[in-house]
Amino acid sequence: MSQAEASLQGLSCLADYAQRASELLPAATWAYVNAGAADGITQRRNAAAFEQRMLWPRVLRRITEGNTELELFGKRYAHPIFIAPTAFHALAHADAERATAIAAAALQAVYVVSTQASVSLEDVAAAAPSPRWFQLYWQADKDVNLALLRRAEAAGYEAIVMTVDAPIQGNRNAEQRSGFSLPASIKPVNLLPYADKLQTPGVLEAGQSLFQHPLVTQMANWDDVAWLVKQTTLPVLVKGILHPADAQLAVQAGAAGVIVSNHGGRVLDSVPATLEVLPLVVAAVGPHVPVLVDGGIQRGTDVLKALALGAKAVLIGRPVLHGLAVAGATGVAHILHLLRTELESSMVLSGVGSLEDIDSSLLWQGSNT
Numbered sequence: 001m002s003q004a005e006a007s008l009q010g011l012s013c014l015a016d017y018a019q020r021a022s023e024l025l026p027a028a029t030w031a032y033v034n035a036g037a038a039d040g041i042t043q044r045r046n047a048a049a050f051e052q053r054m055l056w057p058r059v060l061r062r063i064t065e066g067n068t069e070l071e072l073f074g075k076r077y078a079h080p081i082f083i084a085p086t087a088f089h090a091l092a093h094a095d096a097e098r099a100t101a102i103a104a105a106a107l108q109a110v111y112v113v114s115t116q117a118s119v120s121l122e123d124v125a126a127a128a129p130s131p132r133w134f135q136l137y138w139q140a141d142k143d144v145n146l147a148l149l150r151r152a153e154a155a156g157y158e159a160i161v162m163t164v165d166a167p168i169q170g171n172r173n174a175e176q177r178s179g180f181s182l183p184a185s186i187k188p189v190n191l192l193p194y195a196d197k198l199q200t201p202g203v204l205e206a207g208q209s210l211f212q213h214p215l216v217t218q219m220a221n222w223d224d225v226a227w228l229v230k231q232t233t234l235p236v237l238v239k240g241i242l243h244p245a246d247a248q249l250a251v252q253a254g255a256a257g258v259i260v261s262n263h264g265g266r267v268l269d270s271v272p273a274t275l276e277v278l279p280l281v282v283a284a285v286g287p288h289v290p291v292l293v294d295g296g297i298q299r300g301t302d303v304l305k306a307l308a309l310g311a312k313a314v315l316i317g318r319p320v321l322h323g324l325a326v327a328g329a330t331g332v333a334h335i336l337h338l339l340r341t342e343l344e345s346s347m348v349l350s351g352v353g354s355l356e357d358i359d360s361s362l363l364w365q366g367s368n369t
């Protein structure tokens with residue numbers, strides 16, 4: 001048995017990876033990677049929403065040419081399990097985002113690279129030819145957004161994901177209690193060239209109101225989404241949508257798609273689970289605007305439930321960091337493989353052979369408790 005294989009022993013599902021990663025990472029890093037904001041109400045609710053939904057499978061159907069392929073913005077993708085943007089992969093493994101890119105390429109997964117990556121977006125692109133999208137954290141200085149956009153275009157990113165649910169940081173108490181701080185060696189390298197143009201988060205002085213802080217007074221708005229859409233021919237998706245009315249505003253601003261997300265419960269605590277609001281958002285934007293979803297996905301059956309409620313694809317955040325922490329690129333590739341295999345087996349056991357065949361009739365319509 002190779003060393004890589006030995007390191008994967010006993011890891012048969014994503015929860016096994018979470019457990020192993022929690023044992024391997026320093027407690028403070030684990031708190032950064034895994035905790036939710038405040039009391040963790042939303043983080044737990046994301047997971048609970050999947051537990052409460054039940055599948056209602058059909059049997060004895062013929063499946064002869066099954067597959068998990070999908071088409072999105074004119075491109076064909078092998079399966080609907082994408083890698084959500086998460087910051088600073090160097091916290092989990094020395095190979096950082098390069099390892100994630102290698103795994104994404106091997107498993108043909110779309111990798112959404114964070115603005116706050118610890119490896120530059122060009123180096124991530126050079127590491128492996130995975131399908132890749134770039135996630136933009138809006139910066140008050142428009143020139144910085146434009147510079148990042150042009151770099152992403154030049155490096156072959158196929159879509160832009162503008163994250164809108166975290167203009168300020170969530171109340172991350174678990175992380176604060178743990179004493180977490182970013183090691184000096186790990187930096188948001190994509191942003192370093194513009195250091196003089198960036199807002200610094202800073203600390204509020206006693207008596208100072210958050211409403212006076214430039215992060216709030218210069219926060220992005222819908223005009224900025226429309227502006228961004230006009231700067232590029234790439235599809236722009238808005239990530240962090242929970243309200244159907246906001247989904248419609250995103251479409252009006254020119255977004256090509258929306259991502260239903262509550263940032264994995266890391267920002268505003270006490271918001272509904274993404275699975276709960278997903279069907280409302282899908283209904284609000286209509287059948288021609290792709291809706292993606294993330295938050296709490298752990299199982300192939302979770303992916304199937306999200307697709308049955310109208311999601312075109314799903315993204316996973318924390319599990320990728322767990323895979324990285326346990327075994328670098330091999331670990332990420334393994335979690336993607338596990339999840340995809342689970343999706344395929346739950347499709348077979350539900351009597352569906354393609355994503356087009358998945359709809360709400362696959363969900364138990366009785367009591368969900």
Ligand SMILES: Cc1cc2nc3c(=O)[nH]c(=O)nc-3n(C[C@H](O)[C@H](O)[C@H](O)COP(=O)(O)O)c2cc1C
Nearest residue numbers: 033084085086087114163263264295296316317318
């Ligand atoms: C450690 C960590 C860092 C994150 N960093 C970002 C980020 O840089 N940009 C972003 O849009 N979302 C970020 N997110 C949110 C994820 O993209 C995603 O919405 C969330 O993790 C999905 O939930 P899951 O972790 O339960 O799969 C981060 C999440 C985690 C856990």
